[in-house]
Amino acid sequence: MSENNSPARPFKITFVSPTGDSQVIDVDAAARPSCGTGEPGSILDIALAQGVEIDHACGGVCACSTCHVKIKAGLASCNESTEDEEDQLDKAPGVTSQSRLACQCIPSGQQDLVVEIPGWNRNRVREGA
Numbered sequence: 001m002s003e004n005n006s007p008a009r010p011f012k013i014t015f016v017s018p019t020g021d022s023q024v025i026d027v028d029a030a031a032r033p034s035c036g037t038g039e040p041g042s043i044l045d046i047a048l049a050q051g052v053e054i055d056h057a058c059g060g061v062c063a064c065s066t067c068h069v070k071i072k073a074g075l076a077s078c079n080e081s082t083e084d085e086e087d088q089l090d091k092a093p094g095v096t097s098q099s100r101l102a103c104q105c106i107p108s109g110q111q112d113l114v115v116e117i118p119g120w121n122r123n124r125v126r127e128g129a
């Protein structure tokens, strides 16, 4: 866990889906990709800026749980979750100890990440939940 969220070095985020699809993003330490959605430098912010779709019904303000992801590797290099994030995660299906909200989870860059994007969030939003 890091109090300083500036990445120390370039790092990789590998996004995987339950169907086995994966996409690797190289994150530049000096110019972290950002689209302005979610906390700056968050997994959601980086993913959307690189064309990786993660649902974000509330717009990345920690007011839903549709951006629920599972950090399969590198979780220790991410900021600690807040009470607000934990409250939202309590409403998400299939939560595990690896669960985070992508809009709130900010990797420090000390480790590469493997991030699983659960399929159910996407489906639920498309159905108008």
Ligand code: FES
Residues within 6 Å of the ligand: 055, 056, 057, 058, 059, 060, 061, 062, 063, 064, 065, 066, 067, 068, 088, 101, 102, 103, 104
């Ligand atoms: S997008 Fe709503 S909590 Fe992350």
